[in-house]
Amino acid sequence: MAHAVTSGRFIHVVLACLLVMPVAQVGAGSFVVPGSEAAHLGQCVEPTEQMRRNHMVFIRHQRDDTVHGGIRGTKHSLAGCVACHVAYDDRHRPIPIMADGQFCHACHAYTAVTLDCFQCHAAVPIDDPAALARYAAHGDHPVGVDGYREGEER
């Protein structure tokens, strides 16, 4: 350590730490929404860094396989993203994943990248088999065949 101080390197190390720390905090901070399935898992379908950088490539690739080849059993599915990352309100109802502050919206608002997926795709996993299993596990199956509770406002 003394050697570092005398050589002036210590200052560099401190400076570097000061510079890197906020970045590291942002980088290591979790954007996974509490209460979502993903909050209980160590890692997404690919390492986190890869997901952050390439998730759009994965799902764009997958979409052609699904639409044209009918392949629905692979891990890079948008329905999978929604089912795992969606948060739930106090009545166990899913909150749309692109709603303010939710998983997709948070990053896309920060990076100012328009998110078009949910103009057409469901933002809540209302009829997804995995989600239905989750509701069943909670003991309060919230949806009818059309995706809404009896008498719920649409």
Place this chain on the structure above:
Amino acid sequence: MNDRDDATDTGRRRFLGAATGVAAAVLAPGVFLYTSATATPRSEAVTSATRWGMLIDTAKCADGCSACVDACDRENGLTFQPQPEGADDTRWANQQAVWIRKVRLQDDLTGRITNVPMLCQHCEHPPCVDVCPTGASFKRADGVVLVDRHTCIGCRYCMMACPYKARSFIHAKVEHQLTRAPRGKGCVESCTFCVHRLDHGDISTACADACAAEGHQAIVFGDLRDPDSDLNKALRAQPNRQIREDLKLNTGVRYAGI
């Protein structure tokens, strides 16, 4: 042609015979693998070994029943279409997307009424695919005609080209969708033969199930390539035809009783 050596090449015959045997041996486990794989979501691309089709017996289609239409609407999230503010009810009824509709025909001479459920006919040579400028309209290897809405620009040429008026356009923003049936403003869509079910190994459609549940059994869905399928048995058992056979589209949907 074969004047150089007219004698039968028995060695070649033995080889071909053996090769056929090998092919059969490979095919049998292949078939088994396919049936077991379809119990879970599909992980291999669809092939032309299957062609999905349907037989609709109009004699069994009850007047006034709308079970197939309602089931289709629920299955594919069509109930979520919002009627635009101030839109005239009749105009909206004509404009909103429908994947299956009942056409009621009356013979002027006899007064006989026939109900014809009309949906995408899943043609072998689909005119909608021919005219699509972006390649969004396409026929899947298993014969299902679909719109890739990632590529659809909403030009509606396909709607004009379709002789069956089977396609619909989504005019307004859609707030709610089902995971299995994405839908958004500005794209064309039509019956998918409940492709989400097929891809999960559930060989059925919502309309056929609903019709059977009502006790009418007017719709049989199945594989046109499988000679032992219920569909092919039904097709063999009674006279049936394609609508607009003259266009030579080789439709996947056939009708009996018309």
